[in-house]
Amino acid sequence: APVPVLETGFVRLVDYMGGDAAIVQGARVSYGKGTRSTSDDRGLIRYLMRNRHTSPFELAVAKFHVRAPIFVTRQWFRHRTASINEYSARYSVLEKEFYFPRPEDIARQSASNKQGRGETLPPEAAQHVLDLLREDAGRCYDHYLEMLNQDEAGNVIDPDRPVVARELARMTLPVNVMTQFYWQINLWNLLHFLRLRADAHAQYEIRAYADAILGLVERWVPHTFEAFRDYMQEAALLSGPAL
Amino acid sequence: APVPVLETGFVRLVDYMGGDAAIVQGARVSYGKGTRSTSDDRGLIRYLMRNRHTSPFELAVAKFHVRAPIFVTRQWFRHRTASINEYSARYSVLEKEFYFPRPEDIARQSASNKQGRGETLPPEAAQHVLDLLREDAGRCYDHYLEMLNQDEAGNVIDPDRPVVARELARMTLPVNVMTQFYWQINLWNLLHFLRLRADAHAQYEIRAYADAILGLVERWVPHTFEAFRDYMQEAALLSGPAL
Amino acid sequence: APVPVLETGFVRLVDYMGGDAAIVQGARVSYGKGTRSTSDDRGLIRYLMRNRHTSPFELAVAKFHVRAPIFVTRQWFRHRTASINEYSARYSVLEKEFYFPRPEDIARQSASNKQGRGETLPPEAAQHVLDLLREDAGRCYDHYLEMLNQDEAGNVIDPDRPVVARELARMTLPVNVMTQFYWQINLWNLLHFLRLRADAHAQYEIRAYADAILGLVERWVPHTFEAFRDYMQEAALLSGPAL
Amino acid sequence: APVPVLETGFVRLVDYMGGDAAIVQGARVSYGKGTRSTSDDRGLIRYLMRNRHTSPFELAVAKFHVRAPIFVTRQWFRHRTASINEYSARYSVLEKEFYFPRPEDIARQSASNKQGRGETLPPEAAQHVLDLLREDAGRCYDHYLEMLNQDEAGNVIDPDRPVVARELARMTLPVNVMTQFYWQINLWNLLHFLRLRADAHAQYEIRAYADAILGLVERWVPHTFEAFRDYMQEAALLSGPAL
Ligand SMILES: Cc1cc2nc3c(=O)[nH]c(=O)nc-3n(C[C@H](O)[C@H](O)[C@H](O)COP(=O)(O)OP(=O)(O)OC[C@H]3O[C@@H](n4cnc5c(N)ncnc54)[C@H](O)[C@@H]3O)c2cc1C
Ligand SMILES: Cc1cc2nc3c(=O)[nH]c(=O)nc-3n(C[C@H](O)[C@H](O)[C@H](O)COP(=O)(O)OP(=O)(O)OC[C@H]3O[C@@H](n4cnc5c(N)ncnc54)[C@H](O)[C@@H]3O)c2cc1C
Ligand SMILES: Cc1cc2nc3c(=O)[nH]c(=O)nc-3n(C[C@H](O)[C@H](O)[C@H](O)COP(=O)(O)OP(=O)(O)OC[C@H]3O[C@@H](n4cnc5c(N)ncnc54)[C@H](O)[C@@H]3O)c2cc1C
Ligand SMILES: Cc1cc2nc3c(=O)[nH]c(=O)nc-3n(C[C@H](O)[C@H](O)[C@H](O)COP(=O)(O)OP(=O)(O)OC[C@H]3O[C@@H](n4cnc5c(N)ncnc54)[C@H](O)[C@@H]3O)c2cc1C
Numbered sequence: 001a002p003v004p005v006l007e008t009g010f011v012r013l014v015d016y017m018g019g020d021a022a023i024v025q026g027a028r029v030s031y032g033k034g035t036r037s038t039s040d041d042r043g044l045i046r047y048l049m050r051n052r053h054t055s056p057f058e059l060a061v062a063k064f065h066v067r068a069p070i071f072v073t074r075q076w077f078r079h080r081t082a083s084i085n086e087y088s089a090r091y092s093v094l095e096k097e098f099y100f101p102r103p104e105d106i107a108r109q110s111a112s113n114k115q116g117r118g119e120t121l122p123p124e125a126a127q128h129v130l131d132l133l134r135e136d137a138g139r140c141y142d143h144y145l146e147m148l149n150q151d152e153a154g155n156v157i158d159p160d161r162p163v164v165a166r167e168l169a170r171m172t173l174p175v176n177v178m179t180q181f182y183w184q185i186n187l188w189n190l191l192h193f194l195r196l197r198a199d200a201h202a203q204y205e206i207r208a209y210a211d212a213i214l215g216l217v218e219r220w221v222p223h224t225f226e227a228f229r230d231y232m233q234e235a236a237l238l239s240g241p242a243l
Numbered sequence: 244a245p246v247p248v249l250e251t252g253f254v255r256l257v258d259y260m261g262g263d264a265a266i267v268q269g270a271r272v273s274y275g276k277g278t279r280s281t282s283d284d285r286g287l288i289r290y291l292m293r294n295r296h297t298s299p300f301e302l303a304v305a306k307f308h309v310r311a312p313i314f315v316t317r318q319w320f321r322h323r324t325a326s327i328n329e330y331s332a333r334y335s336v337l338e339k340e341f342y343f344p345r346p347e348d349i350a351r352q353s354a355s356n357k358q359g360r361g362e363t364l365p366p367e368a369a370q371h372v373l374d375l376l377r378e379d380a381g382r383c384y385d386h387y388l389e390m391l392n393q394d395e396a397g398n399v400i401d402p403d404r405p406v407v408a409r410e411l412a413r414m415t416l417p418v419n420v421m422t423q424f425y426w427q428i429n430l431w432n433l434l435h436f437l438r439l440r441a442d443a444h445a446q447y448e449i450r451a452y453a454d455a456i457l458g459l460v461e462r463w464v465p466h467t468f469e470a471f472r473d474y475m476q477e478a479a480l481l482s483g484p485a486l
Numbered sequence: 487a488p489v490p491v492l493e494t495g496f497v498r499l500v501d502y503m504g505g506d507a508a509i510v511q512g513a514r515v516s517y518g519k520g521t522r523s524t525s526d527d528r529g530l531i532r533y534l535m536r537n538r539h540t541s542p543f544e545l546a547v548a549k550f551h552v553r554a555p556i557f558v559t560r561q562w563f564r565h566r567t568a569s570i571n572e573y574s575a576r577y578s579v580l581e582k583e584f585y586f587p588r589p590e591d592i593a594r595q596s597a598s599n600k601q602g603r604g605e606t607l608p609p610e611a612a613q614h615v616l617d618l619l620r621e622d623a624g625r626c627y628d629h630y631l632e633m634l635n636q637d638e639a640g641n642v643i644d645p646d647r648p649v650v651a652r653e654l655a656r657m658t659l660p661v662n663v664m665t666q667f668y669w670q671i672n673l674w675n676l677l678h679f680l681r682l683r684a685d686a687h688a689q690y691e692i693r694a695y696a697d698a699i700l701g702l703v704e705r706w707v708p709h710t711f712e713a714f715r716d717y718m719q720e721a722a723l724l725s726g727p728a729l
Numbered sequence: 730a731p732v733p734v735l736e737t738g739f740v741r742l743v744d745y746m747g748g749d750a751a752i753v754q755g756a757r758v759s760y761g762k763g764t765r766s767t768s769d770d771r772g773l774i775r776y777l778m779r780n781r782h783t784s785p786f787e788l789a790v791a792k793f794h795v796r797a798p799i800f801v802t803r804q805w806f807r808h809r810t811a812s813i814n815e816y817s818a819r820y821s822v823l824e825k826e827f828y829f830p831r832p833e834d835i836a837r838q839s840a841s842n843k844q845g846r847g848e849t850l851p852p853e854a855a856q857h858v859l860d861l862l863r864e865d866a867g868r869c870y871d872h873y874l875e876m877l878n879q880d881e882a883g884n885v886i887d888p889d890r891p892v893v894a895r896e897l898a899r900m901t902l903p904v905n906v907m908t909q910f911y912w913q914i915n916l917w918n919l920l921h922f923l924r925l926r927a928d929a930h931a932q933y934e935i936r937a938y939a940d941a942i943l944g945l946v947e948r949w950v951p952h953t954f955e956a957f958r959d960y961m962q963e964a965a966l967l968s969g970p971a972l
Contacts, residue, residue, distance in 0.1 A: 555900070556803070556904065557899065557900050559803075560799070560802075560803065560806075563803075563806055563807065564806065564813065566809035566810075567809075570807065574844060576844040576845075576932060577843050577844045585900070587897065592893065592897060593893075593894050593897070594891045594892055594893065594894060595877075595892045595893065595894045595895055596894065600820050601817060601819040601820045601895075601896065602819075602894070602896075603894040603896065603897070604894070607891050607893065608891075611890070611891055615876055615893055615897070615898075618872040618875065618876065618901065619872075619900065619901050621872075622865075622868065622869045622872055622901045623901075625865065625868070626865045626869070626903060629861040629862075629864075629865055632861065633858055633861065634838075647854070648837045648850055648851075648854055649837055649838045650835065650836075650837065650838065650850070650858055651836050651837060651838045651839065651845070651846040651847070652838055652844075653844070653845075653846065653932050654830065654835060654836070654846070654858070655858075656800065656904070657798070657800050657828070657862065657903065657904055657905040658861065658862050658865045658866075658903050658905065659903055659904060660869060660900065660901050660902060660903050660904075661799065661899070661900055661902060661903075661904060662900040662901065689819060689896050
C-alpha cells in the first residue's frame with residue numbers, strides 16, 4: 001500500500017530483490033571458507049557496514065512508485081545511481097494536483113543557515129503565502145488547459161481552436177505541480193540517498209519522502225537498517241585536527 | 244565566449260582536457276606495439292567509432308557553463324553520466340529571467356507523434372499563448388518577490404514583514420524560469436547525449452542547446468565529430484528482420 | 487540450476503526482479519493516459535527497444551552467481567554498470583581449479599584480425615599447448631600451497647615453517663585460475679554486455695558465458711529477448727556516407 | 730615525469746582539468762550572489778569537504794598513465810567511477826616484466842586480520858618465496874613465448890610451427906605480470922579511491938600506488954588535499970551507540 005507523503009504525494013514499494021539474508025549470502029562469496037567462524041547474520045551485516053564493505057549491499061535492490069512535486073524530484077534526480085521512469089508531460093496531460101505546504105511548514109528564511117528554514121510564520125502570514133501559492137497554481141493550470149484547449153475532464157473546449165503542444169503548454173506550470181515516477185535503486189545507493197535526504201540539511205519536503213522510505217527500509221531489511229542508523233546516520237565524524 | 248541559445252540562455256565551453264590527439268594516444272596504449280601499422284589519427288578515430296571501442300573517447304572531458312529553463316534541465320539531468328553543479332534556489336534568489344518561445348516555435352500538438360510538435364500556430368493564436376506565458380511568469384515572479392519581501396533590486400520591501408524561506412517561495416515559479424549550472428562530462432557520454440538530444444525526437448528547446456554544443460564539439464575534436472556524424476548520428480539501424 | 491560453461495565454470499541465475507510485464511508497467515508510467523491506445527505488451531516492448539527508450543528496461547534486474555577464469559573476469563569487470571561481490575584471495579585460499587581449453591578451441595593467431603583467433607591447431611600442436619598450460623598451472627599451484635604451507639586438504643604441512651600471506655602467495659597463480667562472484671545488473675546494461683560479449687569480436691571464452699546468459703535471458707524476458715535480437719544484436723548499422 | 734612504484738611500475742599524471750580555483754568557481758555557481766560573504770578559497774573548500782558537498786570536486790578531473798601488476802589492477806578496476814584504457818593482451822604481446830616483492834615486504838599471513846599481512850618473513854624464508862615467484866614467472870613466460878613461437882626480441886623462432894593466438898597464450902601468465910593503462914577520473918572519485926586504497930586495510934601493493942598518487946594530488950590541489958586529509962582520511966567515525 002502506498003505511504004502518503006505531503007498529502008497529495010506517496011511512496012510505494014513496488015518490488016524488491018534480496019534482503020538481509022541475501023546480503024549475507026553475497027558477502028560469504030568473498031570470504032569463502034574464511035567465514036566459517038563468522039558470527040550470525042546481524043553481526044556480519046554490522047561488520048560490513050562498519051568497514052564500508054559496500055558491495056554486498058549493492059546486491060539487494062528495490063523499486064518504488066513515487067508521486068512528488070517537481071521541485072522535490074529536481075533534488076531527487078540528482079542522485080544518479082538509480083534508474084528512473086517518469087511521467088511524460090510531452091506525452092500526457094499533467095493532472096491538477098499541486099503541493100501546498102501546511103501552514104505549520106511555512107517558515108522564514110533562516111538567519112543562520114543560508115539554505116534553510118527558520119521559525120514558522122505567524123498564521124495570517126502563512127495564510128497569505130498559501131493564498132498566493134493557490135492563486136498561482138490555479139491560474140497557471142487554467143492557462144495550461146486553455147492552451148491545450150481542453151477542460152479538466154479532458155474534453156475539447158472549442159474544436160475550432162488549435163491544441164498547443166503539451167510540451168509547450170506545460171512550461172507555464174509552477175514547480176509545485178505533482179509528477180510521478182518509478183525508481184529502481186540498489187540498497188547501498190538507497191542508504192546514501194537516505195543519509196543525505198533524511199538529514200536535517202535537506203529541504204523538509206524531500207525529507208518527508210526520505211522518512212517514509214526509511215520506514216519501508218526498516219521493514220524490508222531490519223538488520224541493515226539498524227546498522228545504517230548506528231554507523232552512517234547517527235555516526236559523528238571527528239576531523240583529524242579535532243582528534 | 245558563451246554561445247547564445249533560446250535568447251536568454253547560453254552554453255559556454257569553460258574548459259576541456261584532451262582532444263583528438265589524446266584519444267589516439269590513449270587508444271595506442273591498448274594496441275601497444277600492435278599499432279605500428281595503423282594509419283593516421285583520423286583513420287584510427289573512425290575505426291574506434293565504427294567498432295564502438297568507446298573507452299578512448301572517455302579519456303577526453305569537457306566542462307560547460309549553461310543557462311537554461313528548468314524544464315530543459317529536467318530533461319538534461321536525466322543523463323546521469325555527468326557531474327553537475329547547479330545554482331541553488333534554496334541559497335540564492337532566482338533572477339527574473341524566463342524562456343518564452345518565439346512565435347514561430349509555438350506549435351500544435353502533433354497528430355501523429357504523441358510526444359511532439361506539429362505545425363506552427365497562426366500568429367494571433369501564438370500571440371495569445373505568449374500573453375498567457377508572460378502573464379503567468381510575471382505574476383508568479385511578483386508573488387515570489389512578495390514572499391521574499393524584496394524588490395527586484397534585492398531591497399527589503401517592508402522590514403516588519405517576514406521573509407519566507409527561499410526554498411519555499413520558489414515553489415510558485417513556473418518551469419520556464421531560467422537556472423544555470425556547470426556540467427562536466429566525458430566525450431563519449433557527451434556524444435551519447437548529443438545523439439539523443441540533437442535528434443528530431445527531442446524537444447525543440449533542448450535540441451537548441453544540443454545543436455550549440457555540437458558546434459563547440461566540432462571545433463574541439465574535428466575528427467571525432469566527423470566520425471560521430473557518420474557512424475552515430477546519421478547512421479541508420481537496420482533491424483535483423485529487415486535485413 | 488547452474489548452467490555449466492567451459493567445463494569448470496558456470497552461470498547461475500540466483501534471483502531477479504521484474505520481467506516483461508514489469509517493463510511494460512514502468513513504461514506506462516511515462517505515457518500516462520496516453521497509452522490507452524497502445525497495443526499489447528510485446529508491441530510496446532518492441533517499440534521501446536526500437537526507439538532506444540531504455541529507462542523501462544532498467545527497472546528489471548537480475549543477480550547471477552558465476553565461476554570463471556580470472557582472464558575472463560578481467561574483461562567482464564570492465565563493464566562498470568553492475569554490482570559485484572567476488573571471492574577474496576586475500577581472505578581465502580583459491581581452489582585448484584583452472585580453465586584449460588578443449589583442443590578444438592586452441593587456435594592460431596588470426597592473420598587478418600589482430601585481436602582474434604584463426605584456425606584450430608593441429609592435434610599434436612594443440613596437445614603441446616595443453617601440456618604447457620597444465621604444467622604451469624600445476625606447478626604454480628604447488629608453489630602456492632608451498633608458500634601457504636598447506637596441502638590440498640587445507641592441512642598445515644610443517645608447523646615450523648611460516649605461512650605466507652595469502653594476498654602474496656596468490657600472485658604466482660596464472661590468469662586461467664578460476665574465481666567466482668555474484669553479479670547484479672539491470673536488464674538494459676545486461677543487454678549492452680551481451681551485445682558486446684556474445685559478439686564475434688569478443689574472445690571465445692567470455693562469449694561462452696554470454697551465450698549461457700542469453701539462454702537465461704530468453705527464458706526470463708522472452709519479449710525483450712526477441713526485441714534485443716531483432717533491434718540490437720542482429721541489426722546492422724549503415725553509416726551516413728553509405729546511405 | 731613518472732613516479733616509480735614497486736620498482737617496475739609507475740604512475741604518471743598525464744593531464745588534468747581544473748584545480749582548487751576551478752572547484753571554488755564551480756561551487757560559487759550554486760551559491761550565486763549568496764557567496765559574496767564567503768571567506769577565501771581554502772575556507773570554502775574546507776566547508777564543501779566537511780559538509781560532503783561533493784559535486785564541485787567532480788568538476789576537476791585527472792588522467793594518469795599507470796603500469797602495475799595484474800593483481801593490483803584487479804583491485805583497482807573495481808572502482809567503477811573512472812574511465813580506463815588498458816593494454817590489450819589479445820592485440821599485443823606482454824613484455825617480460827613482473828612484480829617481485831622486496832624481501833622486507835614478504836610477510837606472514839596475519840593471525841588477527843584474515844585479509845592482511847603480519848610480520849616479515851625471516852630472510853631465508855623470504856628468499857625462498859622469491860625463488861618460487863621468479864621460477865614460476867620465468868617458466869610461464871618462456872612457455873608464453875614458446876606458444877607465440879617468438880623470442881624475447883619478437884623474432885619468429887620456427888617458421889614451421891604455428892603461432893598460438895595471443896589471447897590464448899597469455900592465459901598461462903601469473904597475476905604478477907605487469908600491464909599498463911590510462912585512467913581518467915574526477916577528483917571526488919579519486920579521493921574516494923585514495924581513502925580506500927591509501928588505507929591500512931588495503932593490500933600493500935595497491936597502497937604503494939595510492940601513496941604515489943596522493944603526492945601528485947597534493948601538488949595539484951593543495952587545499953583540497955589538506956581538506957581531504959583532515960575530513961576524510963584522518964577523520965574518525967564515532968558510531969551512534971558510541972556517542
Ligand atoms: C526523445 C526522448 C524521450 C524520452 N521520454 C521519456 C519519458 O517519457 N519518461 C522518462 O522517464 N524518460 C524519458 N526520456 C529519458 C530517457 O529515458 C533517459 O533517461 C535519458 O535520455 C538519459 O539517457 P541514458 O540513460 O541513455 O543516459 P545516461 O544516464 O547518461 O546513461 C548512459 C548509460 O550509462 C549507464 N548508466 C548510467 N547511470 C546508470 C546507473 N545508475 N545504473 C546503471 N547504469 C547506468 C547505462 O548503461 C546508460 O545506458 C526520454 C528521452 C528522449 C531522448
Ligand atoms: C543538503 C544538500 C544541499 C545541496 N546543495 C546543492 C547545490 O547547491 N547545488 C547543486 O548543484 N547540488 C546540490 N546538492 C546536490 C548534491 O551536490 C548531489 O548532487 C546530490 O546530493 C547527489 O549526491 P551524490 O552525487 O552523492 O549521489 P549519486 O549521484 O547517487 O552518486 C553517488 C556516488 O556515485 C558516484 N557517481 C555517480 N554518478 C557518477 C558519474 N556520472 N561520474 C562519476 N561518478 C559518479 C560518485 O562517487 C558519487 O559520489 C545538495 C545536496 C544536499 C543533500
Ligand atoms: C580493504 C578492501 C577489501 C575489499 N574486499 C573485497 C572482497 O572481499 N570482495 C569484493 O568483491 N570486493 C572487495 N573490495 C572491493 C570493494 O567491495 C569495492 O568494490 C571497491 O573498493 C570499489 O569501491 P566503490 O564501489 O566504493 O567504488 P566505485 O566503484 O568507484 O563506486 C563509488 C560509488 O559510486 C556508485 N556506483 C558506482 N558504480 C555503480 C553502479 N554500477 N551502480 C550503482 N552505483 C554505482 C556507488 O554509490 C558507489 O558507492 C574490497 C575493497 C577494499 C578497500
Ligand atoms: C571486442 C572488445 C575489445 C576490447 N578491447 C579493449 C582494449 O584493447 N583495451 C581496453 O582497455 N578495453 C577494451 N575493451 C573494453 C571496452 O573498452 C569497455 O571497457 C568494455 O567493453 C565495457 O563497455 P562499456 O564501457 O560500454 O560498459 P559499461 O562500463 O557497462 O558502461 C556502459 C555505459 O555506461 C556509462 N558509464 C559507465 N561507467 C561510467 C563512468 N565511470 N563514467 C561515465 N560513464 C560511465 C557510459 O555511457 C558507458 O557507455 C574491449 C571490449 C570489447 C567488447
